[in-house]
Amino acid sequence: xxxxxxxxxxxxxxxxxxxxxxxxxxxxxxxxxxxxxxxxxxxxxxxxxxxxxxxxxxxxxxxxxxxxxxxxxxxxxxxxxxxxxxxxxxxxxxxxxxxxxxxxxxxxxxxxxxxxxxxxxxxxxxxxxxxxxxxxxxxxxxxxxxxxxxxxxxxxxxxxxxxxxxxxxxxxxxxxxxxxxxxxxxxxxxxxxxxxxxxxxxxxxxxxxxxxxxxxxxxxxxxxxxxxxxxxxxxxxxxxxxxxxxxxxxxxxxxxxxxxxxxxxxxxxxxxxxxxxxxxxxxxxxxxxxxxxxxxxxxxxxxxxxxxxxxxxxxxxxxxxxxxxxxxxxxxxxxxxxxxxxxxxxxxxxxxxxxxxxxxxxxxxxxxxxxxxxxxxxxxxxxxxxxxxxxxxxxxxxxxxxxxxxxxxxxxxxxxxxxxxxxxxxxxxxxxxxxxxxxxxxxxxxxxxxxxxxxxxxxxxxxxxxxxxxxxxxxxxxxxxxxxxxxxxxxxxxxxxxxxxxxxxxxxxxxxxxxxxxxxxxxxxxxxxxxxxxxxxxxxxxxxxxxxxxxxxxxxxxxxxxxxxxxxxxxxxxxxxxxxxxxxxxxxxxxxx
Amino acid sequence: xxxxxxxxxxxxxxxxxxxxxxxxxxxxxxxxxxxxxxxxxxxxxxxxxxxxxxxxxxxxxxxxxxxxxxxxxxxxxxxxxxxxxxxxxxxxxxxxxxxxxxxxxxxxxxxxxxxxxxxxxxxxxxxxxxxxxxxxxxxxxxxxxxxxxxxxxxxxxxxxxxxxxxxxxxxxxxxxxxxxxxxxxxxxxxxxxxxxxxxxxxxxxxxxxxxxxxxxxxxxxxxxxxxxxxxxxxxxxxxxxxxxxxxxxxxxxxxx
Numbered sequence: 001x002x003x004x005x006x007x008x009x010x011x012x013x014x015x016x017x018x019x020x021x022x023x024x025x026x027x028x029x030x031x032x033x034x035x036x037x038x039x040x041x042x043x044x045x046x047x048x049x050x051x052x053x054x055x056x057x058x059x060x061x062x063x064x065x066x067x068x069x070x071x072x073x074x075x076x077x078x079x080x081x082x083x084x085x086x087x088x089x090x091x092x093x094x095x096x097x098x099x100x101x102x103x104x105x106x107x108x109x110x111x112x113x114x115x116x117x118x119x120x121x122x123x124x125x126x127x128x129x130x131x132x133x134x135x136x137x138x139x140x141x142x143x144x145x146x147x148x149x150x151x152x153x154x155x156x157x158x159x160x161x162x163x164x165x166x167x168x169x170x171x172x173x174x175x176x177x178x179x180x181x182x183x184x185x186x187x188x189x190x191x192x193x194x195x196x197x198x199x200x201x202x203x204x205x206x207x208x209x210x211x212x213x214x215x216x217x218x219x220x221x222x223x224x225x226x227x228x229x230x231x232x233x234x235x236x237x238x239x240x241x242x243x244x245x246x247x248x249x250x251x252x253x254x255x256x257x258x259x260x261x262x263x264x265x266x267x268x269x270x271x272x273x274x275x276x277x278x279x280x281x282x283x284x285x286x287x288x289x290x291x292x293x294x295x296x297x298x299x300x301x302x303x304x305x306x307x308x309x310x311x312x313x314x315x316x317x318x319x320x321x322x323x324x325x326x327x328x329x330x331x332x333x334x335x336x337x338x339x340x341x342x343x344x345x346x347x348x349x350x351x352x353x354x355x356x357x358x359x360x361x362x363x364x365x366x367x368x369x370x371x372x373x374x375x376x377x378x379x380x381x382x383x384x385x386x387x388x389x390x391x392x393x394x395x396x397x398x399x400x401x402x403x404x405x406x407x408x409x410x411x412x413x414x415x416x417x418x419x420x421x422x423x424x425x426x427x428x429x430x431x432x433x434x435x436x437x438x439x440x441x442x443x444x445x446x447x448x449x450x451x452x453x454x455x456x457x458x459x460x461x462x463x464x465x466x467x468x469x470x471x472x473x474x475x476x477x478x479x480x481x482x483x484x485x486x487x488x489x490x491x492x493x494x495x496x497x498x499x500x501x502x503x504x505x506x507x508x509x510x511x512x513x514x515x516x517x518x519x520x521x522x523x524x525x526x527x528x529x530x531x532x533x534x535x536x537x538x539x540x541x542x543x544x545x546x547x548x549x550x551x552x553x554x555x556x557x558x559x560x561x562x563x564x565x566x567x568x569x570x571x572x573x574x575x576x577x578x579x580x581x582x583x584x585x586x587x588x589x590x591x592x593x
Numbered sequence: 594x595x596x597x598x599x600x601x602x603x604x605x606x607x608x609x610x611x612x613x614x615x616x617x618x619x620x621x622x623x624x625x626x627x628x629x630x631x632x633x634x635x636x637x638x639x640x641x642x643x644x645x646x647x648x649x650x651x652x653x654x655x656x657x658x659x660x661x662x663x664x665x666x667x668x669x670x671x672x673x674x675x676x677x678x679x680x681x682x683x684x685x686x687x688x689x690x691x692x693x694x695x696x697x698x699x700x701x702x703x704x705x706x707x708x709x710x711x712x713x714x715x716x717x718x719x720x721x722x723x724x725x726x727x728x729x730x731x732x733x734x735x736x737x738x739x740x741x742x743x744x745x746x747x748x749x750x751x752x753x754x755x756x757x758x759x760x761x762x763x764x765x766x767x768x769x770x771x772x773x774x775x776x777x778x779x780x781x782x783x784x785x786x787x788x789x790x791x792x793x794x795x796x797x798x799x800x801x802x803x804x805x806x807x808x809x810x811x812x813x814x815x816x817x818x819x820x821x822x823x824x825x826x827x828x829x830x831x832x833x834x835x836x837x838x839x840x841x842x843x844x845x846x847x848x849x
Contacts (some may be wrong), residue, residue: 003711106628118836124627124628125623125628125629125630125631126623126630128627129626129627129628130627130628154630156632196634200636201638201808203810204638204848205634205848208808211767212763212767213767215764215765215766215767216763216764216765220661236737239736239737239738240736240737242703242734242736242737242738330782449661475811486665487702489702489703489734490667490699490702492667499667500630500631501631501633503630504620505620505621506620506621570622571621571622571623573630582631583631583634585631587630587631589621590631591620591621
């Protein structure tokens, strides 16, 4: 085992010795308190406990009492740990993953982001019947990719209660970047409530978890800042729509404890490093509902992979990670000091936190949380704006936009408006945009709500460039447009206005066709859209070097597109990865034949 | 109260709910014995929007309730709604101003069309005049966020009446809210037993200040003013009741 790792990531003798020292720390993990992939010394070959090394892995799913944030909780556990152990496979292996259900309800595991045969994808009702209580299901598939992924239950709302874990695949060949040490950072949102009661609260009482609603005080503050007319106009528009501009997250820190590697901010899980080392952080958003903004004050991060796929390095100060996305970043701390890994929930209602430090027991300053932002015009949709009376729009832009965060303003003036004329001139022979071109109405140059692009360098989708072009360079043969739709008041979520229970039959992809999927977000919330079984090449304007992803964040009112090579025959799930949106109906089956 | 009607109504509604949750299977590869990948969930909710003690200037003190509960899916639901009061110290039992069993269907993003049967009269006693009626209503939220409930009722005697309720929550802080509300009642014909005259019957406006201890439990205090008009006012005068009154209320909003 040690030797195979040495080939992939050469370890110095010094590091191996350090890893040996970590064995002492390992005894706490051996008690089953925490997954040991969350080992402070990172993944070293001498510290394998709690990491399930492939190609053959057995996983037992239970429901058991475990302390979370020091309080009694009853999560789902995988081999006694919640979130579950890290599964480590190697590109080129034939994986054999045996999952035994020791629950009194059916369960499943989906290997998020893996390209595999349809029967092995782990979605009950689409790939297989699910795993009945007492049964073992054996997943077998060839591992033909590498990078940072994760796995989770695809049954009911189990994923909310810790039924998830990291899945890392070591590359067969040298990766395009080097590092001395790696850590997995798995972000999750834990609730002590029953997930079904969370769902019921969302269904029966709009804004149940939002304790950052606008109040009369916000109104007067806006009047002071922007004047009565502009404030009244903006508030009037939102009131007329019967929506809340503060609806950034449906489920918030009022019930969630945000966890990093299973630890609350107070528990301050620590990842260790030696000054001068280059550390790879494999960041996974395994949350049910929460987007995070991740930064390490004092350290520049270099993004080197997105959704497991290598990208050309992007130095950033902060990145937003949508639900189910993964990013690999490199950091190179020069000083013998502690750094805070700060993952702030997008609605600013809480944060997950860990410390990157040369020794245990250290802590750095925790940044202040930002104030919740109000959604602005951009949430009302690019298409709506086209039809909108221009005078009215200008009026709002003059008054309200001034105080609004800068990203919002740019969305209106630049990508939507200017983008349209730029991109429309780049049509191909079929009258479609050329492969890789950004759709009018996309906002790839913006990170999204609540971000001040002036404050620090933030990763945006436009930055993502594939390391080398992906193999299928065909122009799309056809376009398929889907609208992301919802009824906030009823908490109904859907594609093209129809919940899964209301549609008749799957979305059809022709076998081996090159297809452009256009996603238009008609709602006022972000949706992380996940396609199983095939990559989506995000047309972020990078031409030949468009990146490929398994999960695409579509911002409110945005129109994004992806190229798909429909080479995976069979039936696949396609859905919003916000757990309660999916359960409320934002789910489709894609059939490739 | 006509129990046969209630049973028939409830049966029809349940049948519709079952139909709406059937799994569309066309074109899927999944064998019939596999579960649907996404289950539909029926839910239930019960709300005492007002459960309050009212102290009027002129009339009798009373315990008032305004209750609604529903069961169903996103589109089809069964509602049970009731408003009523128990006037204190009049030696009579509580009275349902309305007790309604409704089928409700979502017809637009913010609107439900509702229809069913209702009962007005004593709770467990013959202290009050009784009648049953059919009701059609529209419940929803108008632009600018005012929660609205309009209902048209036709009694078993053929008497027609209508009511309009509107309520708005103004958020003062994350937990304090100010809630203006109004109720307007009109009738097509005079029904003396129920103190109802032809035309505009009454207008009632209120203002409540609530504090959400949790989303499900909010005690409040407030005041109201009401006035009766036309024949309705004459009937009230005839019985020696005030035609205009105002008062103080204290109560809780409870959600289950």
